[in-house]
Amino acid sequence: MTEKTITKIDIRGYHLDGYQHVNNARYLEFLEEGRWQHYENISVEAYEKLGFAFVIVNININYRLPAVFGDVIRIETNIEKIGNTSLIFNQVIFNDKNEKIVCDAKITFVILNQKTGKPFIIDETFRQLLLKEVSM
Amino acid sequence: MTEKTITKIDIRGYHLDGYQHVNNARYLEFLEEGRWQHYENISVEAYEKLGFAFVIVNININYRLPAVFGDVIRIETNIEKIGNTSLIFNQVIFNDKNEKIVCDAKITFVILNQKTGKPFIIDETFRQLLLKEVSM
Amino acid sequence: MTEKTITKIDIRGYHLDGYQHVNNARYLEFLEEGRWQHYENISVEAYEKLGFAFVIVNININYRLPAVFGDVIRIETNIEKIGNTSLIFNQVIFNDKNEKIVCDAKITFVILNQKTGKPFIIDETFRQLLLKEVSM
Amino acid sequence: MTEKTITKIDIRGYHLDGYQHVNNARYLEFLEEGRWQHYENISVEAYEKLGFAFVIVNININYRLPAVFGDVIRIETNIEKIGNTSLIFNQVIFNDKNEKIVCDAKITFVILNQKTGKPFIIDETFRQLLLKEVSM
Numbered sequence A, B, C, D: 001m002t003e004k005t006i007t008k009i010d011i012r013g014y015h016l017d018g019y020q021h022v023n024n025a026r027y028l029e030f031l032e033e034g035r036w037q038h039y040e041n042i043s044v045e046a047y048e049k050l051g052f053a054f055v056i057v058n059i060n061i062n063y064r065l066p067a068v069f070g071d072v073i074r075i076e077t078n079i080e081k082i083g084n085t086s087l088i089f090n091q092v093i094f095n096d097k098n099e100k101i102v103c104d105a106k107i108t109f110v111i112l113n114q115k116t117g118k119p120f121i122i123d124e125t126f127r128q129l130l131l132k133e134v135s136m
Helices: A024-038 A043-050 A124-130 B024-038 B043-050 B124-130 C024-038 C043-050 C124-130 D024-038 D043-050 D124-130
Strands: A005-010 A052-063 A072-082 A086-095 A101-113 B005-010 B052-063 B072-082 B086-095 B101-113 C005-010 C052-063 C072-082 C086-095 C101-113 D005-010 D052-063 D072-082 D086-095 D101-113
Touching: A005 A024, A024 A052, A024 A072, A024 A086, A024 A101, A024 B024, A072 A124, B005 B024, B024 B052, B024 B072, B024 B086, B024 B101, B072 B124, C005 C024, C024 C052, C024 C072, C024 C086, C024 C101, C024 D024, C072 C124, D005 D024, D024 D052, D024 D072, D024 D086, D024 D101, D072 D124
Parallel strands: none
Antiparallel strands: A005 A072, A052 A101, A052 B052, A072 A086, A086 A101, B005 B072, B052 B101, B072 B086, B086 B101, C005 C072, C052 C101, C052 D052, C072 C086, C086 C101, D005 D072, D052 D101, D072 D086, D086 D101
């Protein structure tokens, strides 16, 4: 089981849309925030030193229940799978009060070498870094 | 083949993120804009008179190539399938100059009765309206 | 001197625009977040029980230095002035590491009675509530 | 009188916030869109060839009336003043049906030399370019 990162966000008026619930696009920012927090320790260094870029290739997201003004959501972020050149995040958003699932998503990335623009082969050292089993 | 709606958007500086390409969340706003245009003639009336609400239950989106400053994207929006209580949009975003696919997505909605909050059964009349074979 | 609320935000890739600094519009969301936190204890109740709505009539914002990826910003929010039917927030955003001012803003609101849509006269009791000298 | 650029935008559900009117931050994106359209012919070239960057130093915006779902807004953008190193845009947003002013804003920019990061002196040739009296 991979390490899980918890991110809490208070739902404000500016997160809502005309239906008075959180807009579908805003959830992707919430999920992105969760992923930045998950890789907080390595993201800047990895980008600058290792020279790789995380590029999203697919998002598959289920919207299960609306989040509304005054709700607190809890984003749980972990790595589901690491392949040769890709990795998949599993992210679930809960209503922090009643524990119901608001949405869940799988986010697939490829990792590109910034210089060549080509996929970066994920070796064992890099794999352990991505799994947060080691730090830089 | 269902009617297709074309939406063009010029990519500006405020659409980009730190990687200097359009951010993953912004595409969902672009797709939403495409859907509003697709149902421009019925959206306000349908909402107010018929009392139904379109609620997204799933988005499955592939990001194939980045869109950058100065690009013009073309969103093609059509209905892929209408079920008993749900409908699926098919949306493809092209780079309008080189015709390459930037991203493609399937967006699944259920239609809820605003008063009861329960799914709305899509009968033949409503189905024709959603397929734009008739107007209100 | 009125009570000051501190809000810290980590700058992420999705906060930036094509110039790779925080976009001008995003700062207004940061400031709005600061104001929600300032009135966290009264905002829901005030809206629902007292029936008033805060409506922005003017924003005057100076952008002094860019905020970039990896920065932590600190928003300081307090009330500058309360008039008969309006109030002015003073908000300053600092770079939390070097203490330089990133931007500063005055945000002027009128308070409307939700039912009548007319300005709400700010009496002494309400004034103390807005100044956080008393709680509901 | 300087040339005026007209931009029309249909207000959609995703432009609104929890109050069901257009959020204060979204207007800044609308204004930015208006400015890109105003300088559509020179923006890419100016940035790449001339090597200058437009940097906002102040926004002073009055929110006069709400824009809601189904409204069409019309943004009028022109240059109010050009100084030695700065320029001021005047932008007014109208409700396109009833001609009422939704908001109006003055946006002050300095123009920086991208290489030195220092202000760019606006000479007569550049001034005419900014006033759209000549093209590149």
